[in-house]
Amino acid sequence: MTSPRLPFVAVVGHPNAGKTSLFNALTGARQKVANYPGVTVERKSARLPLPGGETVDVVDLPGAYSLDPRSPDEEVTRDTLLGRVPGDPRPDLLIAVLDATNLEIHLRFLLELKELGLPMVVALNRVDMALRDGTTIDSARLAARVGCPVVETVAVRRQGLGELLAAVEGALHHAASGPAGRDVPSAADPVRHMRALAREARALAADVTLARGAARQVTDRIDRLVLHPVAGPALLALLLFLVFQAVFTLAETPMGWIEAGIAALQRAVTSALPPGLLASLLADGILAGVGSVLVFLPQILILFTFILALEASGYLGRAAFLVDRLMARAGLSGSSFIPLLSSFACAIPGIMAARTIADPRARLATILVAPLMTCSARLPVYSVLIAAFIPARRVLGPVGLQGLVLFLLYAAGALAGLAAALLLRHTVARGPSLPLMMELPAYQLPRLRDLALGLWLRALAFLTRAGTIILAAALLLWALASFPRHNGHPPDLTESFAGQVGAALHPLVAPVGFGPDIALALVPAMAAREVAISALGTVHAIKGDDPSAGLVERLRIAWSLPTALALLAWFVFAPQCISTLAVARRETGSWRWPIFMLVYLFALAWIAAFLTYRAALALL
Amino acid sequence: MPRLDQLPLRQPRVITGFPDADPPLVARLLEMGFDEGVTVEVTDRAAGGDPLAVRIGATKVALRRAIARRIETQ
Numbered sequence: 001m002t003s004p005r006l007p008f009v010a011v012v013g014h015p016n017a018g019k020t021s022l023f024n025a026l027t028g029a030r031q032k033v034a035n036y037p038g039v040t041v042e043r044k045s046a047r048l049p050l051p052g053g054e055t056v057d058v059v060d061l062p063g064a065y066s067l068d069p070r071s072p073d074e075e076v077t078r079d080t081l082l083g084r085v086p087g088d089p090r091p092d093l094l095i096a097v098l099d100a101t102n103l104e105i106h107l108r109f110l111l112e113l114k115e116l117g118l119p120m121v122v123a124l125n126r127v128d129m130a131l132r133d134g135t136t137i138d139s140a141r142l143a144a145r146v147g148c149p150v151v152e153t154v155a156v157r158r159q160g161l162g163e164l165l166a167a168v169e170g171a172l173h174h175a176a177s178g179p180a181g182r183d184v185p186s187a188a189d190p191v192r193h194m195r196a197l198a199r200e201a202r203a204l205a206a207d208v209t210l211a212r213g214a215a216r217q218v219t220d221r222i223d224r225l226v227l228h229p230v231a232g233p234a235l236l237a238l239l240l241f242l243v244f245q246a247v248f249t250l251a252e253t254p255m256g257w258i259e260a261g262i263a264a265l266q267r268a269v270t271s272a273l274p275p276g277l278l279a280s281l282l283a284d285g286i287l288a289g290v291g292s293v294l295v296f297l298p299q300i301l302i303l304f305t306f307i308l309a310l311e312a313s314g315y316l317g318r319a320a321f322l323v324d325r326l327m328a329r330a331g332l333s334g335s336s337f338i339p340l341l342s343s344f345a346c347a348i349p350g351i352m353a354a355r356t357i358a359d360p361r362a363r364l365a366t367i368l369v370a371p372l373m374t375c376s377a378r379l380p381v382y383s384v385l386i387a388a389f390i391p392a393r394r395v396l397g398p399v400g401l402q403g404l405v406l407f408l409l410y411a412a413g414a415l416a417g418l419a420a421a422l423l424l425r426h427t428v429a430r431g432p433s434l435p436l437m438m439e440l441p442a443y444q445l446p447r448l449r450d451l452a453l454g455l456w457l458r459a460l461a462f463l464t465r466a467g468t469i470i471l472a473a474a475l476l477l478w479a480l481a482s483f484p485r486h487n488g489h490p491p492d493l494t495e496s497f498a499g500q501v502g503a504a505l506h507p508l509v510a511p512v513g514f515g516p517d518i519a520l521a522l523v524p525a526m527a528a529r530e531v532a533i534s535a536l537g538t539v540h541a542i543k544g545d546d547p548s549a550g551l552v553e554r555l556r557i558a559w560s561l562p563t564a565l566a567l568l569a570w571f572v573f574a575p576q577c578i579s580t581l582a583v584a585r586r587e588t589g590s591w592r593w594p595i596f597m598l599v600y601l602f603a604l605a606w607i608a609a610f611l612t613y614r615a616a617l618a619l620l
Numbered sequence: 621m622p623r624l625d626q627l628p629l630r631q632p633r634v635i636t637g638f639p640d641a642d643p644p645l646v647a648r649l650l651e652m653g654f655d656e657g658v659t660v661e662v663t664d665r666a667a668g669g670d671p672l673a674v675r676i677g678a679t680k681v682a683l684r685r686a687i688a689r690r691i692e693t694q
Contacts, residue, residue, distance in 0.1 A: 065651040065652065066647075066651045068647060068651075070648070101678055102677065102678040102679050103678075104653065104677050104678070105652070105653040105676075105677055105678075105679055108650075108651070108653075109651075190643070190647065191643045191646050191647050191650070194647055194650045194651070195650055195655065198650050198653075198655050199655070202655075202658075216675075216678065216680070219680070220663060220675075223663065223664055223673065223680070224664070227663075227664035227666070227673055228664075229665065229666060229667035229668075230667070232666070232667075233667065317682065320682070321666060321671060321673060321682040322666060324666065324670075324671050324682070324684070325666060325667070325668055325670055325671070328670075328684075333684075334671070334682065435683070435684035435686045435687050436671050436682060436683060436684050437648060437649075437652065437681060437682070437683045437684070437687055438681065438682045438683075439652065439679060439680070439681055439682075440673060440679075440680040440681065440682050441680075442680075
C-alpha cells in the first residue's frame with residue numbers, strides 16, 4: 001500500500017433489507033451525503049470508530065437485487081464491489097444485510113456476493129419481525145454454512161450493533177492476511193448460474209430455518225383494503241388531498257416567521273449602515289433574494305415528511321401499484337409515480353429519484369416531464385397573481401374561486417405532464433416499455449429517527465442551494481439593477497442593465513401580453529422561479545415591511561387581467577430553473593436532453609400564454 | 621396449464637416454468653424469487669385487472685399481466 005488509508009467497508013443488500021436503517025443506526029448524524037462522480041446516485045458514507053479503537057470508512061451502497069445491474073443505482077453497487085468506482089478503493093469488507101423474514105430471496109444475493117471473494121460479515125436483520133411471524137433461524141448454523149460471521153440485528157431498535165461492529169473488527173484483522181477479491185465469475189450461461197444460486201439459497205434457507213410461521217398476515221390484511229380496486233384508489237386520492245392541504249395550511253405560520261425574520265434583518269442592516277452600495281447589497285441583494293426562497297423551506301420539509309413517512313411505511317410501493325395503469329396510458333409505469341410525486345416539492349429530488357426506474361426510456365420521459373409537476377417554487381408566483389387578479393368569491397359551499405384556480409393550475413401541470421410523457425414515448429423516448437415489476441415490502445411503522453435524519457439531509461441540500469446558486473442569482477440581479485451608476489446614485493430601473501435586458505427581450509414576449517417589466521423579471525427567474533416575485537418587487541419599486549402585499553396592489557393597477565392569466569399559464573410550463581437543467585444534465589449524461597427540455601418547455605409556455613392571452617382578450 | 625395472470629385470487633400454485641420469457645426477464649424473475657417449484661399466489665388485482673400483486677415466498681411483488689402471462693403454473 002503506497003499511502004495509508006482507512007479500511008473501506010461497504011454495506012450491501014436488497015432495497016428492502018433494512019440496509020439504510022442499519023447504516024443510520026451505525027453512523028447517525030456522522031454520515032456525509034455526496035454524489036458518485038458523473039451520476040447523481042447518492043453516496044452515503046461515514047467514518048466509524050470500531051470498539052477496539054480502529055477507525056473505518058463505511059459506505060451505504062444503493063440497494064440491489066443482484067450484481068447484474070438494472071438501473072444506474074445498481075450499477076454503482078456492482079462497480080463499487082468490483083473496485084471500479086474512481087476515488088473509491090475496492091471494499092476491504094462487506095456487511096451484507098439480509099432480511100430474516102425473507103431469507104430465501106436474500107440468501108440468493110448473499111451467495112452471489114460470496115463469489116466476489118471479499119471478507120464479509122452478515123447482518124441478519126429484522127429478527128424481531130421474523131420471531132413475531134413465528135420464524136426462528138439458526139444463525140450459528142447459517143454462519144457455518146456460508147463461512148462468515150452472522151450477527152442478528154434489529155436495526156430500527158439498535159439491537160446487535162455492538163456485536164456487528166465487533167464482528168467487523170474481527171473479520172478485518174482476520175482478512176489482513178487473506179486473499180484479495182475476485183472478479184464476477186463470467187458464467188457461460190448467466191441465467192442457469194442464477195438459477196443454481198437460487199436453488200442453493202432455498203435449500204440453505206430450509207436448512208437453517210428451525211421454525212417457520214405464516215408470514216405477513218398483517219400486511220395481507222392491510223393490502224386487502226389498500227390495494228382494493230375501488231377503495232384503494234379512493235384512499236390514495238384522499239391521502240394526496242390531505243398531504244397538499246397540510247403543505248399549504250401547516251406551512252403558513254413558520255413561513256410567516258421566516259418572512260418576519262428576514263424583514264427584521266433587513267431593517268437592522270438599513271438602520272446600522274449608512275445608505276449606499278453596501279447596505280443595498282446586503283438588504284436588497286442578499287437578504288431579499290435568498291429570503292424570498294428560504295421562505296419555502298417549511299413547505300418543502302412538510303411535503304418531504306409525508307413522502308419519507310409514506311415511503312418508510314411501505315405505502316409508496318402500493319401507490320405505484322394503484323396508479324400503474326394510469327401511468328401506462330402515458331407510456332410510463334408505476335415506478336414513475338414516486339419521482340413525479342417528489343417533483344411537486346421540487347423537480348431536483350424528483351429527477352434524482354428517477355434513477356430507480358429500470359426502463360431507460362421511461363426514465364428519460366419521466367425526467368423530461370418532471371418540471372411540469374407544480375413545484376413549491378411556483379407557489380409564490382401563483383399566490384401573488386391569484387391574490388391580485390382572482391376575486392375571493394365562494395363558488396360552491398366552502399370552495400373558493402381562488403383555491404379552485406390554484407387547484408386547476410396544479411391539475412393543468414400534472415395533466416400536461418402525462419400528455420407530454422405520452423408524446424415523448426412516441427417520439428424521442430420511443431420504444432417498448434419494461435413492464436412494472438416491483439417489490440411490495442411489508443408494512444412497518446416509520447421510525448422517527450430515520451425520518452428526522454432524512455429530513456435533515458433534505459433541508460441541508462436545500463439550504464446549500466439557497467446559499468450558492470440562488471445567492472449568486474440574487475447578487476447578479478441586484479448588480480444588474482444597481483448599475484451603471486449616475487453620480488454615485490443607483491440608476492432608474494429602465495436605464496439599468498436589467499432594464500436594458502428587459503427591453504431587449506420584450507419583443508419576444510409582447511405577443512403573449514407581457515410588458516417589459518415581466519420580460520425583465522423572467523430573466524433572473526431562470527435561477528429560480530420564485531425570484532420572479534422579488535424581481536417584480538424591485539421593478540415596481542416596492543418599499544416597506546410587507547413588499548408582497550404592496551406588490552399585489554401595484555400589479556392590479558399595472559396589468560390587465562389577460563396579461564395576468566397569460567403569466568399564470570406561462571408559469572405552468574416554463575422551465576424557469578437552472579438547477580433543474582443542471583441536474584437533468586448530470587442524470588442524462590449530456591447537454592442534449594436538458595437543452596431539449598428547455599426548448600420544448602419554453603415553446604409550450606409561450607403557446608399556452610399566447611392562447612390564454614388571446615382567449616381572455618376576446619372573452620373578457 | 622394456467623398462467624399466473626389467469627389464476628383466481630388467493631389460490632396458491634406451484635410454478636412450472638417461464639415459457640415465452642427471454643433470458644433477461646428470466647433473470648429478473650429469478651432475482652425477485654420466482655422459480656420452478658416455488659409457490660405463487662395472486663393476492664390482489666388493481667382496477668381493470670392489471671397490475672397484479674403476487675405473493676412469492678415471504679415477499680409480495682407487483683407485476684403487470686404482460687409478465688404474469690409468461691409464468692406458467694401447475
